[in-house]
Amino acid sequence: MKSINIGLYEELFRRSFLFASLYCLALATSMTQNVILESDTGWHLSTGRWMVEHGTVPTTDPFSLYGQGKPWVAYSWLFELIVYRLVQTFGMVGLLIYTVTLSLGITFALFTLIRKIEQNVSIVIGLTALGIIGMAPLLQTPRPWLFTILLFIIELDILLTARRTGNYRYLIALPFLFALWANLHIQFIYGLFTLVIFSIDPLIEQALKQPFSFSNVKSAFNTRQWLIVLSCFVATLATPYHIHLYETVIDTMGQTEIYQYINELQSMSFRWFPDWVVLGLILGATLLLGQKTQIKPFPILMLITGIFISFRSMRDVWFVVLPAIIIIASVRPAPSIDKRIKIKKSQMLVAFIISCLVVIFFVHHRKLTENGLNDAVAKVYPAAAVEIVKTRGYTGSLYNYTNWGGYLIWHLPQLLVSMDGRTQLHGEERIEKSLKTWRGAHDWADNSELAQSKLVIAQINMPLASLLRFDQRFNLVYEDSVAAVFIAKPVLSK
Numbered sequence: 001m002k003s004i005n006i007g008l009y010e011e012l013f014r015r016s017f018l019f020a021s022l023y024c025l026a027l028a029t030s031m032t033q034n035v036i037l038e039s040d041t042g043w044h045l046s047t048g049r050w051m052v053e054h055g056t057v058p059t060t061d062p063f064s065l066y067g068q069g070k071p072w073v074a075y076s077w078l079f080e081l082i083v084y085r086l087v088q089t090f091g092m093v094g095l096l097i098y099t100v101t102l103s104l105g106i107t108f109a110l111f112t113l114i115r116k117i118e119q120n121v122s123i124v125i126g127l128t129a130l131g132i133i134g135m136a137p138l139l140q141t142p143r144p145w146l147f148t149i150l151l152f153i154i155e156l157d158i159l160l161t162a163r164r165t166g167n168y169r170y171l172i173a174l175p176f177l178f179a180l181w182a183n184l185h186i187q188f189i190y191g192l193f194t195l196v197i198f199s200i201d202p203l204i205e206q207a208l209k210q211p212f213s214f215s216n217v218k219s220a221f222n223t224r225q226w227l228i229v230l231s232c233f234v235a236t237l238a239t240p241y242h243i244h245l246y247e248t249v250i251d252t253m254g255q256t257e258i259y260q261y262i263n264e265l266q267s268m269s270f271r272w273f274p275d276w277v278v279l280g281l282i283l284g285a286t287l288l289l290g291q292k293t294q295i296k297p298f299p300i301l302m303l304i305t306g307i308f309i310s311f312r313s314m315r316d317v318w319f320v321v322l323p324a325i326i327i328i329a330s331v332r333p334a335p336s337i338d339k340r341i342k343i344k345k346s347q348m349l350v351a352f353i354i355s356c357l358v359v360i361f362f363v364h365h366r367k368l369t370e371n372g373l374n375d376a377v378a379k380v381y382p383a384a385a386v387e388i389v390k391t392r393g394y395t396g397s398l399y400n401y402t403n404w405g406g407y408l409i410w411h412l413p414q415l416l417v418s419m420d421g422r423t424q425l426h427g428e429e430r431i432e433k434s435l436k437t438w439r440g441a442h443d444w445a446d447n448s449e450l451a452q453s454k455l456v457i458a459q460i461n462m463p464l465a466s467l468l469r470f471d472q473r474f475n476l477v478y479e480d481s482v483a484a485v486f487i488a489k490p491v492l493s494k
Contacts, residue, residue, distance in 0.1 A: 016350035018125050019343070023107060023351060024358045025132055026139070030103035031362040033376040034140045035096050040421040041083075041142055042406030046413065047074050048084025057240045063409045065397055065416040066449075067425050073241050073248045078183040079144040092373040095142040100359075102146035103139045107132055109153040110322070116161065117329040127325050134277040134321040137314065144185035149318045151181045155191050156322065159198050171228045175235040182236035182245065189249050190309075190319055194302065195232055199225050201298040208297075251424050262423065264315040278317050282307060285324035288331055299327050381407045382457055382483035389415075389455070392477075394487060396454025401438050401462060402431060408457065418449050438464045445471070456486040 043063060050062055057077045061067025074080065086094030111128045118124050138145060155177060162170040174195065181188040202220040209216065239245055260266065268275040285303055289295055306320030362368060367375070377383060381404060388394075389412060398415045400408055405420025419426060419434045437447045440463030450456070456474060458465035465484050468474050474486040 016347045020351040020354035026107040038141045039403040042410035046409045048080040075186040076144040136274045147184040148187040175231040178232040179235040204297040281324040285327040385483035399453035399456045
């Protein structure tokens with residue numbers, strides 16, 4: 001009897017520690033100071049602040065000199081409102097709360113999805129862990145794509161459950177999901193694409209059968225399912241920007257040159273372990289698909305599309321990681337409901353306690369307090385220079401580096417920046433010209449925005465910061481190890 005009890009306790013703690021290790025992995029990934037070092041965070045927060053102050057969403061740009069009066073769509077307005085309220089309540093720690101909460105939510109949603117496909121607890125936890133590692137760089141930033149990853153997993157769960165059970169009533173939840181998604185992040189378009197691929201899957205399957213029969217293809221057309229697709233599209237128009245949201249989607253798709261300048265838009269470098277995990281998942285999924293005698297078009301199309309998108313831009317690796325994991329997990333028949341992994345309350349309690357202890361450890365060890373986060377920011381961004389500008393009351397048009405634009409928008413709301421990370425607003429040509437000026441290109445002195453600026457906040461290690469020391473148009477009024485502040489010399493009237 002005692003041996004049976006000991007065995008039960010051993011199984012309890014084994015599973016508890018397995019579950020705890022999974023969530024601790026998500027905590028270790030998301031609980032870093034990188035959370036507050038993201039360059040676009042400032043303008044996202046400022047957008048949230050602007051909406052609270054004005055009681056509406058912006059339709060023109062309120063933050064840059066170039067954008068004054070120009071149309072601008074804050075396509076992540078709900079996300080920006082959420083993170084602003086968090087920072088307003090908890091300070092910079094609010095960004096950490098957002099990132100950790102969404103990362104844990106993604107981990108739970110992915111685990112829940114995989115356990116409906118695979119019944120071996122070690123495989124389920126292992127695949128979930130590989131997914132978290134593969135998406136690790138994305139889980140360290142307080143960006144709206146965390147909502148996209150979470151909602152995409154939920155969408156896949158709904159689609160696969162509907163197909164597995166044959167009960168397409170599950171799809172009724174999708175329009176509500178897309179109505180929320182469209183207000184949180186513009187990448188809802190990936191979710192719509194997935195829904196369309198899922199809906200045409202039976203048509204393609206019938207079309208590929210030999211001999212070809214048009215009547216079979218026609219019979220595979222599910223009218224109710226396509227009505228759901230139409231309903232989801234209509235649901236995405238339930239935003240303050242309506243159809244203008246799709247104009248932004250088209251503009252974004254047309255910006256190809258910008259990919260070589262923005263880090264997150266560049267391809268994976270394979271200098272980090274997560275990149276190799278992504279490649280391993282792709283190869284594993286491809287190998288398993290090749291061994292099947294009968295393959296449905298949906299997983300193949302999702303994997304091919306995911307490979308193209310993720311190898312084009314590292315911020316989209318989730319779009320190949322998740323389909324690859326599902327393909328790998330689907331090697332064996334899905335378990336019945338009674339054979340799925342059961343999580344007992346006692347196991348959840350032990351995992352929760354361990355996770356809480358890990359949170360306390362990381363907060364202390366990684367200096368994730370308000371003071372610790374602000375100290376980390378001051379090493380990367382011009383915190384001291386901003387205080388000088390405020391104290392001395394410098395005004396006028398500001399010239400700044402792209403990566404500092406968001407920070408300056410947030411901390412110097414009384415000034416209009418020259419450049420920030422909103423590529424849809426500034427366009428490829430302006431961003432390229434600004435970057436060349438900061439790198440000290442041969443025609444840097446001819447930049448009209450620089451010439452007309454009254455204030456320059458420069459990164460100390462950028463070539464332009466050194467060139468401006470000898471520029472007769474500006475005076476150096478402050479410098480430290482991070483930034484230098486220049487003001488325009490007064491123009492003497494003749």
